Amino acid sequence: MPSVKRLASDSSKCIGCGACMTACSTLFFKVDDPARSCISVTPSDSGSKITVCDQTCRLCVAECPVQALTVSSQGVVMLDRKLCVGCLACVAVCPIAAMRHYPGSANPFKCIACGACARKCPTGAIGIVVEERS
Amino acid sequence: MITVNGSPHPWREGMTVRDVLEERRFTFPLLVVRIDGRLVPRGDYAEAQVPDGSDVDVMHLMSGG
Amino acid sequence: MTESGFDIAGLEAGHRPVSEFRYEKRPVVRGYNDRTLYVNVGDGRIAEKPVSADMRAKFTGGKGYGLRLLWDAVNPSTKWDDPENEINIAMGPVCGNTNYPGSGKSLVVSISPTTGIPIDCNVGGYFGPFLKFAGFDALEVQGKADRDVIVFIDGDDGVVSIFEAPGEAVDSHVLAEQMVAMFARDEKDRQHISSVSAGTGAEHALIGCLNFSFYDKRRKVARLKQAGRGGIGTVFRDKKIKALVVRYSGLDVSSNNPADLAGLQETGLKLHREIVTLDDQQCRMREIGTAHLTEIMDEYDLLPTRNYKFGSSPDSPGLNSHAFSAMVTHGLPDGCWYGCTMACAKAADGFELATGPYRGHKVTVDGPEYETVAGCGSNIGVYDPRVVMELNFYCDTYGLDTISFGTSTAFVMECWEKGVLDSTRTGGLEMTWGNGPAALELLHRIGRGEGFGLVAGLGVRGMKKYFAEHYGADPKLLQDIGCECKGLEYSQYVSKESLAQQGGYSMALKGPQHDEAWLIFMDMVNNRIPTFEDKAEALYYFPMFRTWFGLQGLCKLPWNDIEPADNSSTDEPAKVPEHVENYLAIYKAVTGNDLDRDGLIRQSARVYNFQKVFCIRMGKGRRIDDWPPYRMMGPVTVEEYESRADRYDKQLKEQVGIDPSGMGTPEKVAALRAYREDRYEKLLDAVYKRKGWNREGVPTVETLHDLGIDYPEVLEVVKPLLV
Numbered sequence: 001m002p003s004v005k006r007l008a009s010d011s012s013k014c015i016g017c018g019a020c021m022t023a024c025s026t027l028f029f030k031v032d033d034p035a036r037s038c039i040s041v042t043p044s045d046s047g048s049k050i051t052v053c054d055q056t057c058r059l060c061v062a063e064c065p066v067q068a069l070t071v072s073s074q075g076v077v078m079l080d081r082k083l084c085v086g087c088l089a090c091v092a093v094c095p096i097a098a099m100r101h102y103p104g105s106a107n108p109f110k111c112i113a114c115g116a117c118a119r120k121c122p123t124g125a126i127g128i129v130v131e132e133r134s
Numbered sequence: 135m136i137t138v139n140g141s142p143h144p145w146r147e148g149m150t151v152r153d154v155l156e157e158r159r160f161t162f163p164l165l166v167v168r169i170d171g172r173l174v175p176r177g178d179y180a181e182a183q184v185p186d187g188s189d190v191d192v193m194h195l196m197s198g199g
Numbered sequence: 200m201t202e203s204g205f206d207i208a209g210l211e212a213g214h215r216p217v218s219e220f221r222y223e224k225r226p227v228v229r230g231y232n233d234r235t236l237y238v239n240v241g242d243g244r245i246a247e248k249p250v251s252a253d254m255r256a257k258f259t260g261g262k263g264y265g266l267r268l269l270w271d272a273v274n275p276s277t278k279w280d281d282p283e284n285e286i287n288i289a290m291g292p293v294c295g296n297t298n299y300p301g302s303g304k305s306l307v308v309s310i311s312p313t314t315g316i317p318i319d320c321n322v323g324g325y326f327g328p329f330l331k332f333a334g335f336d337a338l339e340v341q342g343k344a345d346r347d348v349i350v351f352i353d354g355d356d357g358v359v360s361i362f363e364a365p366g367e368a369v370d371s372h373v374l375a376e377q378m379v380a381m382f383a384r385d386e387k388d389r390q391h392i393s394s395v396s397a398g399t400g401a402e403h404a405l406i407g408c409l410n411f412s413f414y415d416k417r418r419k420v421a422r423l424k425q426a427g428r429g430g431i432g433t434v435f436r437d438k439k440i441k442a443l444v445v446r447y448s449g450l451d452v453s454s455n456n457p458a459d460l461a462g463l464q465e466t467g468l469k470l471h472r473e474i475v476t477l478d479d480q481q482c483r484m485r486e487i488g489t490a491h492l493t494e495i496m497d498e499y500d501l502l503p504t505r506n507y508k509f510g511s512s513p514d515s516p517g518l519n520s521h522a523f524s525a526m527v528t529h530g531l532p533d534g535c536w537y538g539c540t541m542a543c544a545k546a547a548d549g550f551e552l553a554t555g556p557y558r559g560h561k562v563t564v565d566g567p568e569y570e571t572v573a574g575c576g577s578n579i580g581v582y583d584p585r586v587v588m589e590l591n592f593y594c595d596t597y598g599l600d601t602i603s604f605g606t607s608t609a610f611v612m613e614c615w616e617k618g619v620l621d622s623t624r625t626g627g628l629e630m631t632w633g634n635g636p637a638a639l640e641l642l643h644r645i646g647r648g649e650g651f652g653l654v655a656g657l658g659v660r661g662m663k664k665y666f667a668e669h670y671g672a673d674p675k676l677l678q679d680i681g682c683e684c685k686g687l688e689y690s691q692y693v694s695k696e697s698l699a700q701q702g703g704y705s706m707a708l709k710g711p712q713h714d715e716a717w718l719i720f721m722d723m724v725n726n727r728i729p730t731f732e733d734k735a736e737a738l739y740y741f742p743m744f745r746t747w748f749g750l751q752g753l754c755k756l757p758w759n760d761i762e763p764a765d766n767s768s769t770d771e772p773a774k775v776p777e778h779v780e781n782y783l784a785i786y787k788a789v790t791g792n793d794l795d796r797d798g799l800i801r802q803s804a805r806v807y808n809f810q811k812v813f814c815i816r817m818g819k820g821r822r823i824d825d826w827p828p829y830r831m832m833g834p835v836t837v838e839e840y841e842s843r844a845d846r847y848d849k850q851l852k853e854q855v856g857i858d859p860s861g862m863g864t865p866e867k868v869a870a871l872r873a874y875r876e877d878r879y880e881k882l883l884d885a886v887y888k889r890k891g892w893n894r895e896g897v898p899t900v901e902t903l904h905d906l907g908i909d910y911p912e913v914l915e916v917v918k919p920l921l922v
Contacts, residue, residue: 063532162720
């Protein structure tokens with residue numbers, strides 16, 4: 001059975017400190033900028049809303065005209081930037097806005113379940129899980 | 135009697151926009167319906183009542199090749 | 200043999216080089232290369248030409264560039280098969296961006312074999328964008344080769360070569376695969392190869408089309424989009440070109456080098472989201488493409504049946520969108536260029552052919568689009584979707600236009616019905632309404648260049664002449680029922696009840712294609728443009744607006760086959776104002792130049808009027824050439840009148856002011872005809888006036904001066920006609 005590796009979240013534990021976004025954008029874009037983080041934490045009525053790819057719906061994979069988006073052996077949706085033509089159709093079809101894009105950059109970006117953010121989370125609101133899927 | 139796109143159309147009690155569209159066989163999806171100049175949102179066709187004597191404008195937009 | 204199943208090494212062994220040209224590669228700057236590529240397949244000359252500042256300012260790109268180059272290449276007596284005639288493929292500044300849906304169109308122009316005047320086609324596929332990123336805003340192909348040649352433009356290495364290619368296939372579904380197998384360096388490279396080709400039918404008929412390929416990575420098939428109208432495929436094979444091939448492997452968002460990438464992305468994303476969220480409640484383009492229209496046209500009495508006699512049929516449900524939806528493969532990103540989330544390029548996979556040279560083959564069929572369903576279906580009385588699919592496949596691979604084939608076959612069938620044709624004249628084909636096998640066999644005979652296939656391949660205007668000369672048929676009857684204007688077959692809408700659309704068709708510069716204006720709903724159903732002046736305004740605005748797509752390398756469909764959620768509450772919903780704003784925004788984002796609505800219309804008006812003068816220069820384009828066959832204006836026959844007797848009687852009474860009671864049907868037909876023809880004359884007057892033309896349909900010096908296209912060679916054409 002294929003597995004899915006993903007970043008799971010529990011918003012009830014989130015204190016909205018933003019450490020995850022700092023960790024993510026610093027790692028991938030060398031800047032501390034929430035707009036360049038694969039995980040997004042925004043205030044909500046009940047505290048915080050955590051938005052990140054759950055790796056399972058795969059609408060983006062189906063929509064990509066160049067097959068730059070594929071599912072890895074670990075069940076993670078990955079973008080091959082060498083193949084990407086920057087059409088952003090994947091961004092449009094993502095139902096939870098977890099396929100992200102920074103204006104003016106060539107390619108979109110998304111969570112690859114690396115866990116860098118989870119290691120910086122002070123409350124354990126996020127963490128990598130591996131689930132078996134049928 | 136009501137007017138639909140400039141031509142007369144029989145009216146009856148309880149008539150809705152959807153009834154008018156069905157009776158005129160207006161099946162095209164891109165319609166803009168106005169009753170006496172007032173826009174009827176697409177989602178409201180089944181409920182929107184058409185009063186007797188009203189002027190119903192069913193504008194068909196364009197699509198295709 | 201290679202993996203592809205083709206003996207590529209064997210094919211290559213047959214190649215003989217003709218000429219080669221190396222050029223300096225330069226990046227595109229804000230949508231423009233500012234140079235074009237000239238290839239002469241007759242004498243082997245290859246050269247690059249700079250684009251002058253004036254050409255860029257006045258002609259913008261795309262069709263404008265193609266026409267400007269074509270004008271300079273030909274003279275007033277040039278015929279379609281003269282060596283100086285060209286096939287020009289041009290793109291436009293916005294073409295090739297991957298962010299805004301519908302941005303991959305190539306515009307193709309040539310002197311048409313069926314009209315003798317410039318024809319233009321707007322076609323998808325990867326060739327145009329790749330050609331542009333290879334370094335050229337247009338490709339100009341001139342001359343006639345002695346032996347079959349292929350032209351290869353290697354946009355990666357900056358080399359253009361012509362070589363003789365005796366072994367390659369001619370039919371497009373095979374040739375396009377061969378080109379991918381031959382030129383792709385590896386599996387990944389296949390998507391970087393695109394070809395233009397025609398087919399064996401284009402060698403024998405005047406209604407040949409071009410196929411532009413786009414490699415589908417998931418299906419692993421080189422798919423085809425058609426530059427269908429006006430016989431450019433025929434010109435292509437007359438020049439003995441087997442294929443034009445381009446390679447470009449560096450595609451990304453910088454290929455078109457837009458001035459403001461972030462702005463372009465923002466506008467593109469807005470439309471992507473609109474399509475993704477609203478299309479399934481609107482036109483279902485992502486599900487079945489333009490074939491969604493069939494049942495709608497049938498419902499509104501606009502679906503041509505039996506050579507445009509009628510607008511609907513009880514059998515039409517056989518061809519409805521659900522029938523074809525069940526045949527095509529779903530869930531694939533079916534854009535004919537990257538970034539088109541409208542994804543209307545549907546295809547059936549594993550379709551087993553029942554007839555012809557490829558019988559038993561399982562093939563991918565691109566389409567059918569609405570025009571093909573109507574032309575190769577209802578208009579010839581065929582309601583079996585498998586027959587339509589097979590006609591679609593063979594038209595494409597033989598390089599024949601499905602619209603012209605459909606309208607020509609409908610004419611043949613009506614001539615059969617009226618006794619003009621019989622089986623001795625058709626070589627044994629029973630051309631009765633709905634005879635699908637006969638229609639397929641006719642198509643194969645065109646493909647083989649055999650017997651009656653050669654006659655049908657002349658198109659409607661050619662057949663009218665042939666039937667009158669050889670069979671003594673009544674020329675007046677043939678004129679009434681032969682659905683062509685200027686020599687081009689009509690596309691597939693019944694225009695009888697919409698005067699504005701009669702004008703939209705017959706005044707269209709290249710001939711009766713609906714790409715200039717589709718006003719039937721606005722005119723006939725909405726009753727929104729009742730006066731001649733209203734109709735003239737619509738016949739000014741929409742042709743000008745829609746010409747702009749062809750200057751930019753854009754597709755028309757994402758303009759109004761999807762609409763924003765709040766479009767209904769805008770002032771002019773039919774114009775889709777938000778999308779017009781999108782176009783101005785992406786034009787600016789690509790070129791860096793501001794453009795407003797008036798400026799957009801002005802860009803179009805320059806090229807439109809230039810094309811009009813070009814038509815006049817080539818011998819057509821006057822008032823007499825804008826006259827439709829009566830079949831497209833009203834009921835020709837008693838049968839047609841009586842099929843809609845209530846409607847026509849009412850019109851006689853209420854509009855003409857004649858009491859039809861007591862009149863015989865022939866008398867009523869004549870009375871209605873006199874009324875309608877008079878109204879058409881009045882429409883011509885109103886439209887010419889609005890367009891700045893004289894009563895004969897000739898642009899005035901003031902109009903040309905105002906648009907800045909009063910070049911001496913342009914004035915020379917119109918001046919003798921304006922006295």
